Amino acid sequence: MPSERVRRVRPSRLDAAAYWDADRAAALHNRLVRAYRAAGNGELFRAPNDGYAFDHLAAHVFSAEGAEALHALLFDVRWLKARLEATDVNRLLADFELQPTAETETLKAALLQASHLLSHKDERWSVLTFLLHRSRAAAASNGTAVPGTTAERLNSFRMGR
Numbered sequence: 001m002p003s004e005r006v007r008r009v010r011p012s013r014l015d016a017a018a019y020w021d022a023d024r025a026a027a028l029h030n031r032l033v034r035a036y037r038a039a040g041n042g043e044l045f046r047a048p049n050d051g052y053a054f055d056h057l058a059a060h061v062f063s064a065e066g067a068e069a070l071h072a073l074l075f076d077v078r079w080l081k082a083r084l085e086a087t088d089v090n091r092l093l094a095d096f097e098l099q100p101t102a103e104t105e106t107l108k109a110a111l112l113q114a115s116h117l118l119s120h121k122d123e124r125w126s127v128l129t130f131l132l133h134r135s136r137a138a139a140a141s142n143g144t145a146v147p148g149t150t151a152e153r154l155n156s157f158r159m160g161r
Helices: 011-020 022-039 053-065 067-074 077-086 089-095 102-113 121-142 150-159
Strands: none
Touching (some): 053 077, 053 089, 089 102
């Protein structure tokens, strides 16, 4: 179950705040992301599966922390695996619509093509790691990779961090 801090910030408050005051909405997005991060011991992939978090956290991360934080989340194999275990491939693919880039579109296409493999829980980790590696390599060969991050992220995926 989510902590009390998470329960206090719900979408209806965010929607109303966004309508009336963009600064207040940003503060509420930040508060929600911080609460889920705290509930997950500092990691969003460890956030409690309360029926809300994994469906909406990517959008809150984007609103609270920006495109770079969303990009990092979408390329974190631990987040992808947790997201798939909590929801399904189609909901995961929707996260990639928040900030489409050449890199995210490459990974999204790979996830879509491998959706039948991702339905098998035993194979998720290896399939996700392979897809991330391939999409990074494709983006690097096209010159669309984010400079300075590809090697670091690939090494962290290989190490399971």
